[in-house]
Amino acid sequence: CKVLVSGANGYIAMWIILELLKQGYSVRATVRSVSKGKHPKKEFVKYGDKFEVVIVEDITEEGAFDEAVRDVDAIAHTASPFHFNVQRPEELIEPAVNGTVGILQSALKYGSRVKRIVITSSVAAIVHEGVVPTTFTEEDWNHQCLEIVKNLGEKAPNLMKYRASKMLAEQAAWKFVEEHKHQIRWDLAVLNPPLVFGPAIHELTNPTSLNTSAKMFYDYVADASVEAVGSNFLSQNGSCYVDVRDLAEAHRLALEKEGAGGERIIINAGVFKWQDFIDATNALSPIPRLLKPLPRGIPHSGSAHPGAVHLVSYDATKSDRILGLKYRSISNTTEGTLADYAARGW
Ligand code: NDP
Numbered sequence: 001c002k003v004l005v006s007g008a009n010g011y012i013a014m015w016i017i018l019e020l021l022k023q024g025y026s027v028r029a030t031v032r033s034v035s036k037g038k039h040p041k042k043e044f045v046k047y048g049d050k051f052e053v054v055i056v057e058d059i060t061e062e063g064a065f066d067e068a069v070r071d072v073d074a075i076a077h078t079a080s081p082f083h084f085n086v087q088r089p090e091e092l093i094e095p096a097v098n099g100t101v102g103i104l105q106s107a108l109k110y111g112s113r114v115k116r117i118v119i120t121s122s123v124a125a126i127v128h129e130g131v132v133p134t135t136f137t138e139e140d141w142n143h144q145c146l147e148i149v150k151n152l153g154e155k156a157p158n159l160m161k162y163r164a165s166k167m168l169a170e171q172a173a174w175k176f177v178e179e180h181k182h183q184i185r186w187d188l189a190v191l192n193p194p195l196v197f198g199p200a201i202h203e204l205t206n207p208t209s210l211n212t213s214a215k216m217f218y219d220y221v222a223d224a225s226v227e228a229v230g231s232n233f234l235s236q237n238g239s240c241y242v243d244v245r246d247l248a249e250a251h252r253l254a255l256e257k258e259g260a261g262g263e264r265i266i267i268n269a270g271v272f273k274w275q276d277f278i279d280a281t282n283a284l285s286p287i288p289r290l291l292k293p294l295p296r297g298i299p300h301s302g303s304a305h306p307g308a309v310h311l312v313s314y315d316a317t318k319s320d321r322i323l324g325l326k327y328r329s330i331s332n333t334t335e336g337t338l339a340d341y342a343a344r345g346w
Contacts, residue, residue: 002026003255004072006065006103007079008053009036011211012120014043014202015248016076021047023252030056030068030079039203059099065106073113074186074255077103078120080169082212084158089149089165096165097172104176107186114186116261118254121170123194123240123266124163127312137315138192138264142167170264187261189254193247194240194268194314197277198333199340207346214244214337220274221281221334222341224295238303238310242269243328243336253323260322268316269327275302280334288338291346 003020007013008029017027021044029051031037037053044051056064059079069075080096100119107114126136128144145163149156156164170190177188197217204210207218250267254260278297281287287294302308319325328336 001074002028002072004028004030004065004068004075006030006056006059006068006075006077006099008040009202010078011200011202011214012196012244012247013076013078014040014200015198015244016078016251017044017051018201019245019248019252021050025252026050027052028068028072029053030065032057032059043201059102060095062102063106064099065103066110069103069106069111069114071113072111073115075103075107075111075114075117076120076251076255077117080120080165082162084162084212086158086161087154089153089156089161092161092165093168096169100169101172101176104173104180104188108180108184111186116189116255117186118189118191118251118260119170119173120251121173121190121192121264122163122166123192123268123314124166125170126192126266126314127163130311133309133311133313135313135315136266138266138318141171189260189262190264191247191250191254192264192266192314193242193250195242196244196247197241197337198244198328199336200244204344207341217277217337218341218346220295221277222290222292222294222338222346224293236309237312238271238273238308239312240268240270240314241272241333242267243333245336246325246327250319250323250325253325257323263318263322265318265322266314266316267319267325268314269333270316270330271303271310271313272330273302273308275300276304276330277334278302280331281338283331284335284338288342290338290341 003025005013005017009031020027054068081092125142126140128142145160148160149164195213275297278295
């Protein structure tokens, strides 16, 4: 059984590939250039010809995935920009939407063996900000970010531009499936994770090269020189997370489980405040020694504090019901991540 994974050199994709290879699948991985394929090839060398890399230079070009989808049984589409270094909203929206529709189009035309496509969407396509604590479900859609980006254009907060890119990409995917339901021989499953933390196996040179979510974890949990643990908006309002290894397993299960077809599924381990991870770090025995001193914050002022506010949470019962997914604890994610930093000499 062969799975095509797009954006293979990314943080989440590398763990998806490892999960698939470990479970005996063959993987065809897409990256944008030969040089970006070097690290994945090295990382998965022991899997021999069960792992191959192909180049898809520009995912926004029509037919970009036409060759890549041939002879694969399933697709996991993760490639999409997740960063806030952007001016025009289209810089994020175009690759997100065109990449998604493009891979579906290629699968329709040339993916004669494809049975299931899993797209890595995000809670960005679900959440909308308010002042009342809210638990969101798969029924919710983030129309708010579209309004903000429509009204403010370049002046919209970059977070809203990113959310709009994920919202529009996911909407476009479901629309494509609806419009082509009589032609396609595969079905679609969409996963909606919140912030993804945990150790990394993609190419990294230093903490600055971490991807957006893992860099946030490093800054607030492992680097006492970043002063703002308490005042960071995620600490004030709370947020949600999932361990990258659990998210990788969720992708495999979403490819395998019959019941995942036609579903969007929230993949959420639970709420957090940065202090929860800081407390978990300081509870490790021994506490890992990193290059920089670890923050202590204000011990036990996190989620367990009686006055703790969590404006946003996500109902993850569907991930249990359909995928049977079990989530790592805050302590386990912290331990794995800090051990990774220590092994890298950070
Ligand atoms: P990374 O930045 O580590 O990986 C992103 C991947 O997408 C890379 O392979 C990157 O290729 C590729 N990519 C980005 N922009 C483009 C583009 N314009 N054209 C082609 N390829 C592109 O991010 P993550 O692993 O964190 O994210 C992977 C997916 O998961 C994304 O869809 C993201 O929206 C989603 N997600 C991530 C969350 C998180 O907290 N990390 C939370 C929820 C969803 P290259 O290296 O060449 O730029």
